[in-house]
Amino acid sequence: MADRKRIESPASRRSRVEAVVWLALAIAAFIVTFEFDGPLPTFEFGAAFWPRVVIAGVIVSAGVLLVSSYFVGARESEAVIDERTTDALSEDAARVTRKTLAIFAIPLVYVYAIHQVGFLLVTPIFLLGYMYLLGVRGWVTLIAVTVGFYGAIVLIFVKLIYTPLPQGAGFFHSLNGQLIGLIQ
Amino acid sequence: MENFINGTVLLFTDPTGIAIFIFGLFGGLVFGAIPGLSLLTLAAVLLPFSAWLTAEHAIMLYGVIYVSGVYGGAITAILFNIPGSVENAPTAFDGYPMTRKGQAGKAIGFAVTCSAIGGTVSAVLMMMATEPIADFAIRAFGPVEVFAVVFFGLTVVAGIGTRSLAKGWLSLLLGLFLGVIGGDPVSAVPRFTMGSLYLTGGLNFVPLILGFFAVTEVFVQGQRMASGTHVPSKVSVAYPSFKEFWDLRVAVVRSTVIGWFCGLLPGIGATLAAFVSYNEAVRWSKHPETFGHGDPEGVVAPETANNAATGAAMIPLLALGLPGGALTAIMIGVFNLHGMDIGPLIMVEAHDLVWVLFASMFWASLAILFLGIVEAKGIVHLLRIPFPIMAPAILVFSTIGAYALRANILDVYTMFGAGVAGFFMRRSDYSIPAVVMGLILGQIGENVFSQAMVMLDYNFLNFFTQPISAVLIGGGLATVAYNIFKHSRSYLATFGRLDETTAHEPGD
Numbered sequence: 001m002a003d004r005k006r007i008e009s010p011a012s013r014r015s016r017v018e019a020v021v022w023l024a025l026a027i028a029a030f031i032v033t034f035e036f037d038g039p040l041p042t043f044e045f046g047a048a049f050w051p052r053v054v055i056a057g058v059i060v061s062a063g064v065l066l067v068s069s070y071f072v073g074a075r076e077s078e079a080v081i082d083e084r085t086t087d088a089l090s091e092d093a094a095r096v097t098r099k100t101l102a103i104f105a106i107p108l109v110y111v112y113a114i115h116q117v118g119f120l121l122v123t124p125i126f127l128l129g130y131m132y133l134l135g136v137r138g139w140v141t142l143i144a145v146t147v148g149f150y151g152a153i154v155l156i157f158v159k160l161i162y163t164p165l166p167q168g169a170g171f172f173h174s175l176n177g178q179l180i181g182l183i184q
Numbered sequence: 185m186e187n188f189i190n191g192t193v194l195l196f197t198d199p200t201g202i203a204i205f206i207f208g209l210f211g212g213l214v215f216g217a218i219p220g221l222s223l224l225t226l227a228a229v230l231l232p233f234s235a236w237l238t239a240e241h242a243i244m245l246y247g248v249i250y251v252s253g254v255y256g257g258a259i260t261a262i263l264f265n266i267p268g269s270v271e272n273a274p275t276a277f278d279g280y281p282m283t284r285k286g287q288a289g290k291a292i293g294f295a296v297t298c299s300a301i302g303g304t305v306s307a308v309l310m311m312m313a314t315e316p317i318a319d320f321a322i323r324a325f326g327p328v329e330v331f332a333v334v335f336f337g338l339t340v341v342a343g344i345g346t347r348s349l350a351k352g353w354l355s356l357l358l359g360l361f362l363g364v365i366g367g368d369p370v371s372a373v374p375r376f377t378m379g380s381l382y383l384t385g386g387l388n389f390v391p392l393i394l395g396f397f398a399v400t401e402v403f404v405q406g407q408r409m410a411s412g413t414h415v416p417s418k419v420s421v422a423y424p425s426f427k428e429f430w431d432l433r434v435a436v437v438r439s440t441v442i443g444w445f446c447g448l449l450p451g452i453g454a455t456l457a458a459f460v461s462y463n464e465a466v467r468w469s470k471h472p473e474t475f476g477h478g479d480p481e482g483v484v485a486p487e488t489a490n491n492a493a494t495g496a497a498m499i500p501l502l503a504l505g506l507p508g509g510a511l512t513a514i515m516i517g518v519f520n521l522h523g524m525d526i527g528p529l530i531m532v533e534a535h536d537l538v539w540v541l542f543a544s545m546f547w548a549s550l551a552i553l554f555l556g557i558v559e560a561k562g563i564v565h566l567l568r569i570p571f572p573i574m575a576p577a578i579l580v581f582s583t584i585g586a587y588a589l590r591a592n593i594l595d596v597y598t599m600f601g602a603g604v605a606g607f608f609m610r611r612s613d614y615s616i617p618a619v620v621m622g623l624i625l626g627q628i629g630e631n632v633f634s635q636a637m638v639m640l641d642y643n644f645l646n647f648f649t650q651p652i653s654a655v656l657i658g659g660g661l662a663t664v665a666y667n668i669f670k671h672s673r674s675y676l677a678t679f680g681r682l683d684e685t686t687a688h689e690p691g692d
């Protein structure tokens with residue numbers, strides 16, 4: 001009986017949910033292909049042929065995943081997961097905390113901020129904040145690494161090879177433009 | 185031989201030539217290694233300066249940059265899961281897991297030695313056979329054969345980096361689907377663009393690769409830090425032994441051949457070489473399940489192949505004037521800057537110059553070996569930098585790399601989107617390597633498929649009327665059938681054992 005219970009593990013339930021999501025997405029994508037399924041003058045299969053082959057593959061694979069999810073629990077019980085080398089995370093490592101959410105959210109806020117305020121102004125704050133979030137507490141380390149790394153980036157990308165970097169919007173766009181002009 | 189010696193003498197009897205050689209070697213390594221700095225950046229920045237150099241020095245500089253840069257991208261792929269360029273992406277599939285297992289020195293040792301072997305053999309073949317082989321390759325490999333190569337490669341991808349065949353296929357198909365977004369390759373009809381101008385141009389694979397590899401890795405390790413399960417990579421400078429190299433001799437030979445022939449194909453050389461070579465390593469391995477988890481052959485195969493492609497890419501360039509990629513296209517510009525038109529007559533009109541290029545690429549490949557052995561002992565110490573310090577640096581480098589491509593902030597959003605998706609996919613045992621392979625090979629595949637079908641009168645059976653495509657398509661179908669059979673047997677065996685256990689359990 002114990003083995004039967006293992007078949008109904010969270011992993012197999014998750015696989016079933018995933019299979020249903022894949023099927024729903026594939027059906028939605030298939031419907032969208034009717035927007036561009038006319039024949040082309042130089043290619044009679046049309047622009048929808050290749051995507052439909054891919055979508056058909058998704059439907060078949062999701063079906064197989066759905067059926068095989070009844071076996072997943074058993075297979076996982078046999079496998080030894082090495083955290084350092086496998087892509088799958090154990091349940092412990094997959095636990096979501098406030099800190100985990102911050103690890104995801106701060107880079108996304110950073111991208112929005114460089115879009116609005118500009119790369120040069122936001123990056124030092126991000127470097128400092130993300131290191132602090134991940135556990136660096138020595139202020140000397142925080143400041144030295146931020147200044148050193150930021151300085152190297154500005155020197156290489158702005159001063160030496162003129163790499164385009166986000167300049168922000170409105171007032172910040174002109175401010176960043178002036179800063180870049182000064183550095184170059 | 186006399187031509188080669190003359191080319192070498194022209195290179196190394198002049199201190200300026202030696203200085204430019206060394207500059208090109210280090211420049212290629214650095215620019216190839218750091219995302220945001222690519223070989224193309226360096227080549228483009230140096231183009232105006234090359235007008236001030238002699239023709240020999242200018243051509244030699246670009247030859248050396250090309251060879252060393254293709255290797256350079258392997259370093260960050262192995263140490264930090266950040267491929268320096270697309271052709272180094274398969275190196276990360278097993279190189280980074282080797283680093284996590286404390287085998288970074290070995291991984292870099294394999295990469296550097298095999299890059300040098302691939303590059304050197306390729307340079308020798310380039311010197312021996314430029315004209316006849318270019319002619320054969322261009323005639324024998326049309327869209328039908330290239331599609332067959334892509335199909336053959338895709339059929340093994342689903343088994344890499346996951347224990348579930350269904351999830352492997354779904355990962356591969358997701359990559360293929362991402363490659364479909366944007367204009368179709370024949371008439372640029374918009375597909376799945378939802379009215380977005382950004383999506384009409386298609387998703388560029390550089391932000392996606394940076395997202396799926398670098399950003400996902402930061403999120404995965406960050407979450408492990410937050411949950412107290414983070415294990416830092418062990419620092420090891422152990423270089424692979426001769427026996428370990430000898431055990432992989434077949435893979436090196438196979439990858440050199442694959443890399444060399446792929447390198448001959450204009451436009452897709454080194455990238456296709458690396459991916460196809462990795463796939464073949466999986467296909468021919470006795471333990472394909474170890475790929476994606478730190479198998480040294482997974483480093484050896486793509487690194488041998490992408491460097492083997494560098495010399496081969498020169499053949500259509502010099503013999504026919506067909507560039508194999510953006511960098512070789514810039515090399516045409518360098519020839520033009522010095523008053524020469526590249527094409528079949530170049531071997532006659534600029535004979536010495538061509539041999540300077542051949543010699544420089546040969547010596548650059550050998551120099552990589554010596555430089556790399558020193559580097560393997562030193563650069564792995566970067567792993568001593570704690571993850572909390574490396575993580576924001578990786579994200580900032582990736583941001584620059586994604587944005588610098590087209591100066592479009594949406595590429596950065598795409599990169600982080602791929603990073604988040606990659607995190608959840610890894611958590612559920614989907615295969616990131618399969619997604620990336622699907623994306624890259626799918627874009628190449630659809631393009632040549634549409635050309636192939638026109639040539640084959642829209643009849644799929646005609647793929648079997650051409651010998652090369654018949655063998656490759658047949659081999660691909662056999663691989664799919666074998667994988668399905670193998671996994672079905674495994675599932676049924678597990679189910680059978682469970683039934684037995686349940687049947688014999690008392691009290692049930």
